[in-house]
Amino acid sequence: xxxxxxxxxxxxxxxxxxxxxxxxxxxxxxxxxxxxxxxxxxxxxxxxxxxxxxxxxxxxxxxxxxxxxxxxxxxxxxxxxxxxxxxxxxxxxxxxxxxxxxxxxxxxxxxxxxxxxxxxxxxxxxxxxxxxxxxxxxxxxxxxxxxxxxxxxxxxxxxxxxxxxxxxxxxxxxxxxxxxxxxxxxxxxxxxxxxxxxxxxxxxxxxxxxxxxxxxxxxxxxxxxxxxxxxxxxxxxxxxxxxxxxxxxxxxxxxxxxxxxxxxxxxxxxxxxxxxxxxxxxxxxxxxxxxxxxxxxxxxxxxxxxxxxxxxxxxxxxxxxxxxxxxxxxxxxxxxxxxxxxxxxxxxxxxxxxxxxxxxxxxxxxxxxxxxxxxxxxxxxxxxxxxxxxxxxxxxxxxxxxxxxxxxxxxxxxxxxxxxxxxxxxxxxxxxxxxxxxxxxxxxxxxxxxxxxxxxxxxxxxxxxxxxxxxxxxxxxxxxxxxxxxxxxxxxxxxxxxxxxxxxxxxxxxxxxxxxxxxxxxxxxxxxxxxxxxxxxxxxxxxxxxxxxxxxxxxxxxxxxxxxxxxxxxxxxxxxxxxxxxxxxxxxxxxxxxx
Amino acid sequence: xxxxxxxxxxxxxxxxxxxxxxxxxxxxxxxxxxxxxxxxxxxxxxxxxxxxxxxxxxxxxxxxxxxxxxxxxxxxxxxxxxxxxxxxxxxxxxxxxxxxxxxxxxxxxxxxxxxxxxxxxxxxxxxxxxxxxxxxxxxxxxxxxxxxxxxxxxxxxxxxxxxx
Ligand SMILES: Cc1cc2nc3c(=O)[nH]c(=O)nc-3n(C[C@H](O)[C@H](O)[C@H](O)COP(=O)(O)O)c2cc1C
Ligand code: SF4
Ligand code: SF4
Ligand code: SF4
Ligand code: FES
Ligand code: FES
Numbered sequence: 001x002x003x004x005x006x007x008x009x010x011x012x013x014x015x016x017x018x019x020x021x022x023x024x025x026x027x028x029x030x031x032x033x034x035x036x037x038x039x040x041x042x043x044x045x046x047x048x049x050x051x052x053x054x055x056x057x058x059x060x061x062x063x064x065x066x067x068x069x070x071x072x073x074x075x076x077x078x079x080x081x082x083x084x085x086x087x088x089x090x091x092x093x094x095x096x097x098x099x100x101x102x103x104x105x106x107x108x109x110x111x112x113x114x115x116x117x118x119x120x121x122x123x124x125x126x127x128x129x130x131x132x133x134x135x136x137x138x139x140x141x142x143x144x145x146x147x148x149x150x151x152x153x154x155x156x157x158x159x160x161x162x163x164x165x166x167x168x169x170x171x172x173x174x175x176x177x178x179x180x181x182x183x184x185x186x187x188x189x190x191x192x193x194x195x196x197x198x199x200x201x202x203x204x205x206x207x208x209x210x211x212x213x214x215x216x217x218x219x220x221x222x223x224x225x226x227x228x229x230x231x232x233x234x235x236x237x238x239x240x241x242x243x244x245x246x247x248x249x250x251x252x253x254x255x256x257x258x259x260x261x262x263x264x265x266x267x268x269x270x271x272x273x274x275x276x277x278x279x280x281x282x283x284x285x286x287x288x289x290x291x292x293x294x295x296x297x298x299x300x301x302x303x304x305x306x307x308x309x310x311x312x313x314x315x316x317x318x319x320x321x322x323x324x325x326x327x328x329x330x331x332x333x334x335x336x337x338x339x340x341x342x343x344x345x346x347x348x349x350x351x352x353x354x355x356x357x358x359x360x361x362x363x364x365x366x367x368x369x370x371x372x373x374x375x376x377x378x379x380x381x382x383x384x385x386x387x388x389x390x391x392x393x394x395x396x397x398x399x400x401x402x403x404x405x406x407x408x409x410x411x412x413x414x415x416x417x418x419x420x421x422x423x424x425x426x427x428x429x430x431x432x433x434x435x436x437x438x439x440x441x442x443x444x445x446x447x448x449x450x451x452x453x454x455x456x457x458x459x460x461x462x463x464x465x466x467x468x469x470x471x472x473x474x475x476x477x478x479x480x481x482x483x484x485x486x487x488x489x490x491x492x493x494x495x496x497x498x499x500x501x502x503x504x505x506x507x508x509x510x511x512x513x514x515x516x517x518x519x520x521x522x523x524x525x526x527x528x529x530x531x532x533x534x535x536x537x538x539x540x541x542x543x544x545x546x547x548x549x550x551x552x553x554x555x556x557x558x559x560x561x562x563x564x565x566x567x568x569x570x571x572x573x574x575x576x577x578x579x580x581x582x583x584x585x586x587x588x589x590x591x592x593x594x595x
Numbered sequence: 596x597x598x599x600x601x602x603x604x605x606x607x608x609x610x611x612x613x614x615x616x617x618x619x620x621x622x623x624x625x626x627x628x629x630x631x632x633x634x635x636x637x638x639x640x641x642x643x644x645x646x647x648x649x650x651x652x653x654x655x656x657x658x659x660x661x662x663x664x665x666x667x668x669x670x671x672x673x674x675x676x677x678x679x680x681x682x683x684x685x686x687x688x689x690x691x692x693x694x695x696x697x698x699x700x701x702x703x704x705x706x707x708x709x710x711x712x713x714x715x716x717x718x719x720x721x722x723x724x725x726x727x728x729x730x731x732x733x734x735x736x737x738x739x740x741x742x743x744x745x746x747x748x749x750x751x752x753x754x755x756x757x758x759x
Contacts, residue, residue, distance in 0.1 A: 014728065014729050014742065015729050015731045015732055015744070017742070018729065018732060018741075018742035018743065018744050019732070019744060052729070052731030052732060053731045053732070055731075055732075197726075197728060198725070198726075199726070200686075200687030200688045200689070200690075200725050200726035200730075201687055201688040201689040201726060201730050202726070202728075202730075203726075203728040203729065203730050203731070205728075206728040238634070238671055239724065239726075239727055239728065240728060241740075276627075276631075277630070277631065277634065278669075278671075279630055279633075279634065279669035279670070279671035279672065280669050280670040280671040280724070281668060281669050281670060282725060293630070294627050295626065295627045296626065296627035296628060296629035296630055296665070297629075297661070297665065298664050298665055298668040299668065299669075314626070355730060355731075357689035357692075357730040357731060357733060358688075358689055358692045358693065358733075359692060359693075363730075363731045363733075364731050365731075395688065398688065429688070429689075429730075431688050431689055431692055433692055437692060445688070445691055446688075449725065452725075453725070455668075557749070558697075558747070558748060558749060560700065560701045560704045560705070560748055561704060580700065580704060582696070582697055582700035582701070582704070582748070583696065583697060583700075584694075584697040584700070584701075584748050587694055587697065
């Protein structure tokens with residue numbers, strides 16, 4: 001008889017998949033069989049656990065022991081020592097970078113300890129390809145309640161009471177949006193899920209799609225009941241093949257169980273969902289563009305009003321919600337709006353998922369209550385800046401957002417508070433930057449992104465961002481002129497006011513926010529032709545300071561052009577003829593000896 | 596309408612045309628099917644030559660200008676031939692901050708290709724993509740379907756050498 005006593009929750013998310021979790025799974029299966037434990041120990045391949053940077057990761061339940069960076073070769077030892085003899089393998093435990101403490105249990109690791117899982121409640125706990133596991137965690141209970149015990153108005157009331165605001169960027173109250181669409185007249189209505197996740201540096205939607213696809217289907221179906229829609233689309237970017245695959249599996253299983261399709265749960269309500277693959281255009285995340293794209297056209301935004309709640313996909317009333325927004329819906333229906341609103345700040349309720357990345361020790365997905373400070377996010381959870389470098393800023397909100405410097409790290413996470421310090425909540429990308437980041441270069445980077453992704457429909461965005469980019473490029477090349485900063489500001493304000501869609505309206509934000517906090521860096525570039533962070537290739541001399549050089553040879557090893565002459569115990573010398581200015585030596589030198 | 600003759604094209608075999616006609620037939624008359632028809636056709640041929648685009652527009656009974664308009668709008672579609680392997684480097688913010696530039700520089704230095712270019716022997720095409728959603732592993736590179744995380748400029752060439 002099968003008596004499973006231990007479950008190995010092995011992460012099969014995209015991150016761990018690419019660091020080899022499938023090979024680890026095979027090795028574990030082999031070893032478990034060889035040691036005769038197949039009846040007692042079971043492997044469950046889960047979605048992203050959140051701590052991707054130390055992958056492949058595995059959590060052993062019920063004890064909650066967390067293993068990191070597992071390799072296939074570790075399988076024999078793990079199985080024999082831990083699962084047979086009950087002695088967990090210390091060498092694969094998490095080690096706190098600063099204190100070097102070894103922490104065996106997942107819940108005790110600081111990265112997880114301050115988190116609160118609501119949107120990510122099932123992460124790492126279920127096999128996303130098995131519907132029963134979702135149901136075992138109360139999945140589809142909310143749907144049953146919504147269909148059989150609630151009227152559309154009841155549903156909308158709960159959503160309003162929850163205070164849940166759209167997690168895709170703008171933070172519009174979800175309940176309100178649904179209410180408008182419910183009131184709108186139309187023979188057909190649509191529910192759409194925005195799984196485009198165009199924001200670079202954000203990967204929470206991907207992780208939710210991969211680890212808990214049924215929660216999205218359930219959220220959408222509840223929305224459909226609220227507005228009386230019978231057809232839905234999930235617009236998912238084609239860069240996310242695993243998410244697309246798992247959504248497909250989930251849809252088929254839900255239909256099979258009578259939880260999707262005709263006469264759902266015998267309630268007489270019909271709703272069907274289709275996955276629509278995007279084709280790589282950032283602007284398609286914008287709601288009106290996304291709808292045009294589903295119609296098979298170029299994804300160009302159109303002016304609003306009319307709002308999609310009245311005229312959306314194929315001119316019919318439509319609601320579009322972000323993945324994270326929808327994932328929160330089932331629990332709000334099950335536990336009530338009040339329950340959801342019990343956490344957070346006055347105007348921002350519940351939790352928010354952040355994709356923490358960049359120059360921070362603990363990279364991964366983090367879900368925290370609204371009102372938590374940025375400092376907690378970056379230091380307590382993120383573990384601060386590694387490599388003995390200094391924190392410079394955290395970039396929030398991607399190309400529509402801005403940078404928050406050290407002195408504002410005590411800002412609580414809240415839609416309005418974050419706007420006050422010049423950034424936005426956005427979709428939750430949080431990219432930490434250390435003192436090796438040039439803020440003018442970052443502004444140039446974002447402007448390049450926007451310029452590349454502008455659909456070109458309206459002039460201020462198409463031409464204005466081009467001009468801003470040209471000015472920023474000149475500054476980074478050492479060709480900045482006095483008056484450039486003022487020109488940037490003027491352009492920024494015009495583009496903000498006159499662009500048609502959110503892309504253009506927010507495009508100047510990274511420039512304005514870096515100008516607000518790092519104006520001196522702009523000035524150094526323009527007036528002194530100097531890049532204080534030593535990042536802009538044209539302003540770096542590519543010489544080695546013999547005083548600072550510790551003769552370690554690291555720069556030599558990483559030079560792709562063989563341009564660095566170095567012998568043991570000798571100061572490195574750069575051959576400027578051969579150097580292709582790739583900046584690799586600069587990034588490597590631990591002693592800042594290259595200038 | 597069944598199309599009997601196919602335009603001659605060196606990169607599209609009769610077998611491929613057969614597959615393409617099936618794809619077109621399955622999308623015909625379905626509103627909004629154009630993008631998926633283009634995607635599936637591109638999967639068959641590797642890119643979208645103009646003869647193919649014409650053929651699709653006839654098949655779906657859509658104006659050629661609309662089909663071209665869509666094919667050029669989305670970065671996923673390519674109208675020029677690709678190398679046998681497509682290297683996709685992530686140029687998203689996390690990867691940028693973590694130094695993808697160095698890796699791109701290394702590829703450029705070794706194979707002489709920049710973003711959007713293909714090597715002369717058509718072995719590699721290099722593309723930049725804006726965030727692959729694996730930012731936890733930044734900097735990230737994908738070759739065909741294999742994802743590689745934390746690609747330092749040293750590692751990148753070793754990885755690419757594995758491809759024939
Ligand atoms: C240029 C641009 C890109 C956007 N990209 C996304 C995206 O990738 N994902 C997303 O959920 N929302 C995106 N949005 C916001 C959507 O237009 C829309 O507000 C959101 O999906 C609504 O869902 P919510 O109310 O649940 O947040 C984008 C907006 C703009 C202007
Ligand atoms: S603001 Fe930019 S992206 Fe938006 S419609 Fe205008 S040109 Fe297109
Ligand atoms: S910048 Fe690049 S090419 Fe030049 S010396 Fe440094 S590592 Fe070598
Ligand atoms: S990496 Fe820095 S310290 Fe080491 S040899 Fe090069 S210049 Fe000198
Ligand atoms: S993919 Fe495994 S932890 Fe994120
Ligand atoms: S920024 Fe490169 S994967 Fe997200």
